[in-house]
Amino acid sequence: MxxxxxxxxxxxxxxxxxxxxxxxxxxxxxxxxxxxxxxxxxxxxxxxxxxxxxxxxxxxxxxxxxxxxxxxxxxxxxxxxxxxxxxxxxxxxxxxxxxxxxxxxxxxxxxxxxxxxxxxxxxxxxxxxxxxxxxxxxxxxxxxxxxxxxxxxxxxxxHEPEPVAPQEKLLGVNLGFGDDLWGHDHGRVVEAVADLVRGLAADGWTARFLVINRKDRVFADEAVRLAAVPAEIRAADTVPEYFAAVGDCTALVAERLHALVLAAAAAVPVVGLEYQPKCADFLASVGAEEHCVRTDRVTPGLLREHVDALAEGRAAESARLLGEVGxxxxxxxxxxxxxxxxxxxxxxxx
CATH class of the missing domain: 3.40.50 (Rossmann fold)
Structure with missing residues (x-):
C-alpha cells in the first residue's frame, strides 16, 4: 500500500x-x-x-x-x-x-x-x-x-432484488429512447405497442407502463390513449421502485436499455425494442437476443408472438435468465x- x-x-x-x-x-x-x-x-x-x-x-x-x-x-x-x-x-x-x-x-x-x-x-x-x-x-x-x-x-x-411471484397476464411496458432510433420514427413504435396492449386486453391481459426517465411519460400517455383500454402508468425513479413495479409482470416489452437490464436482474422475461444496437448487445449477453425487435421492423403481430411465447414458458425463461445473470x-x-x-x-x- x-x-x-x-x-x-x-x-x-x-x-x-x-x-x-x-x-x-x-x-x-x-x-x-x-x-x-x-x-x-x-x-x-x-x-x-x-x-x-x-x-x-x-x-x-x-x-x-x-x-x-x-x-x-x-x-x-x-x-x-x-x-x-x-x-x-x-x-x-x-x-x-x-x-x-x-x-x-x-x-x-x-x-x-x-x-x-x-x-x-x-x-x-x-x-x-x-x-x-x-x-x-x-x-x-x-x-x-x-x-x-x-x-x-x-x-x-x-442489483439483486428479492424474488416476486408473477401475476398472470400482466404485461409490463416501457417506452423511451435517447438521441435517435432505428427508423427515426418513434410514433410507429408507440402505435405498435398500443395495438399490442389493445389486443392483449381483449384476451384478459392488463398493462402496466413503467416510466424510468421523466421525459418519457408522454410516450406512455400516448400509447394508453391510442390503446383506448385501461392501463396503469407508474414512474420509477429509483432501482427499488423499478423492481417493485416490474417484478410481478408476466413479461416486459421495453425500449430503454436499463429497463431491460433491471428486468433481467429480476428474472422477468423481456422483449427488447431495439432502438439502438446497445439493446441487442445486452440481450445477447443474457442469451435473449431472439426476443429482440428493431424499432424499424416492429409490428403488433410480431410483438404478440414474443409475448405469447414468453408467457407460455414464463417459469423456464425466468430460471434461464436467473442463471445467465448469476x-x-x-x-x-x-x-x-x-x-x-x-x-x-x-x-x-x-
Missing part, C-alpha cells in the same frame, strides 16, 4: 434523471471504497469550474473509473476522458467495468461515432488496466480495432475485486 490512498474519479452520466445511468453508479460506488463522491461534469463550463476550483489538487494520486454506459466509440466521451487525463487524473492505470461500445452501423442524430471514431480509441483504451464490456457486440467491435475485451455484463446487473454477476464481482486490489482501495464491499 502507498502512503497516500489511491482515489478513483467516477466518470458517468449521472444525476440527469435517467434511472439507467444512476443504477450503474448505485451498483458500483458502494462496492468501491475510496471513489471520490462526485461525478465528472460533462458540460464544458461545469468541467472548467471543477478544474479551477480544486481539480488539480490531488490529480497525481487520482485515477479514472469508467463505470458503464455506452462510452467507447463516441467522440464526445473521448474528448472528455482525454481532458480528464490531462487535468484531473494523472495516475495510471485507469479502470473500467462493463462499458458499452457505440456501434458505427447505427448513425443517428447525435451518435458521435462517424469517420472511423472507434479506431481513435486504441490509445485511450491502452490507459486502462484491461477492458471489460457489456456484451458480445461491444467486444467484437473493440477487437476489430485491435483492442482485446472481455464480456462481464452491464454493472446494473449487480454468471455475469460473478464476473462483475470478480472484476470489482480486481479493481479494488489494483487501485489499492481499502474497506469493505458488498
Amino acid at each position: 502507498t502512503d497516500v490512498p489511491a482515489r478513483l474519479l467516477y466518470v458517468g452520466w449521472t444525476g440527469q434523471g435517467n434511472l439507467g445511468d444512476n443504477a450503474i453508479a448505485d451498483a458500483l460506488l458502494p462496492r468501491l471504497p475510496g471513489v471520490e463522491p462526485w461525478h465528472v461534469p460533462h458540460e464544458p463550463r461545469a468541467f472548467a469550474r471543477r478544474v479551477v476550483a480544486d481539480g488539480l489538487r490531488g490529480a497525481r494520486e487520482r485515477a479514472v473509473l469508467v463505470g458503464g454506459g455506452t462510452v467507447v466509440g463516441r467522440r464526445n466521451w473521448r474528448l472528455l476522458l482525454e481532458a480528464t487525463g490531462r487535468l484531473l487524473a494523472w495516475r495510471r492505470p485507469w479502470h473500467l467495468i462493463g462499458i458499452g461500445v457505440e456501434d458505427p452501423a447505427f448513425q443517428g442524430r447525435n451518435s458521435f461515432s462517424a469517420g472511423g471514431e472507434l479506431a481513435r480509441w486504441r490509445g485511450l483504451c491502452a490507459r486502462f488496466d484491461r477492458v471489460t464490456v457489456r456484451g458480445p457486440r461491444s467486444a467484437a467491435l473493440l477487437e476489430s480495432v485491435g483492442v482485446p475485451a472481455e464480456v462481464v455484463g452491464d454493472p446494473a446487473l449487480l 454468471e455475469l454477476r460473478a464476473r462483475l464481482r470478480d472484476e470489482l475485486a480486481r479493481i479494488r486490489d489494483g487501485a489499492e482501495l481499502t474497506g469493505s464491499a458488498r
Whole structure:
C-alpha cells in the first residue's frame, strides 16, 4: 500500500434523471471504497469550474473509473476522458467495468461515432488496466480495432432484488429512447405497442407502463390513449421502485436499455425494442437476443408472438435468465475485486 490512498474519479452520466445511468453508479460506488463522491461534469463550463476550483489538487494520486454506459466509440466521451487525463487524473492505470461500445452501423442524430471514431480509441483504451464490456457486440467491435475485451455484463446487473411471484397476464411496458432510433420514427413504435396492449386486453391481459426517465411519460400517455383500454402508468425513479413495479409482470416489452437490464436482474422475461444496437448487445449477453425487435421492423403481430411465447414458458425463461445473470454477476464481482486490489482501495464491499 502507498502512503497516500489511491482515489478513483467516477466518470458517468449521472444525476440527469435517467434511472439507467444512476443504477450503474448505485451498483458500483458502494462496492468501491475510496471513489471520490462526485461525478465528472460533462458540460464544458461545469468541467472548467471543477478544474479551477480544486481539480488539480490531488490529480497525481487520482485515477479514472469508467463505470458503464455506452462510452467507447463516441467522440464526445473521448474528448472528455482525454481532458480528464490531462487535468484531473494523472495516475495510471485507469479502470473500467462493463462499458458499452457505440456501434458505427447505427448513425443517428447525435451518435458521435462517424469517420472511423472507434479506431481513435486504441490509445485511450491502452490507459486502462484491461477492458471489460457489456456484451458480445461491444467486444467484437473493440477487437476489430485491435483492442482485446472481455464480456462481464452491464454493472446494473449487480442489483439483486428479492424474488416476486408473477401475476398472470400482466404485461409490463416501457417506452423511451435517447438521441435517435432505428427508423427515426418513434410514433410507429408507440402505435405498435398500443395495438399490442389493445389486443392483449381483449384476451384478459392488463398493462402496466413503467416510466424510468421523466421525459418519457408522454410516450406512455400516448400509447394508453391510442390503446383506448385501461392501463396503469407508474414512474420509477429509483432501482427499488423499478423492481417493485416490474417484478410481478408476466413479461416486459421495453425500449430503454436499463429497463431491460433491471428486468433481467429480476428474472422477468423481456422483449427488447431495439432502438439502438446497445439493446441487442445486452440481450445477447443474457442469451435473449431472439426476443429482440428493431424499432424499424416492429409490428403488433410480431410483438404478440414474443409475448405469447414468453408467457407460455414464463417459469423456464425466468430460471434461464436467473442463471445467465448469476454468471455475469460473478464476473462483475470478480472484476470489482480486481479493481479494488489494483487501485489499492481499502474497506469493505458488498
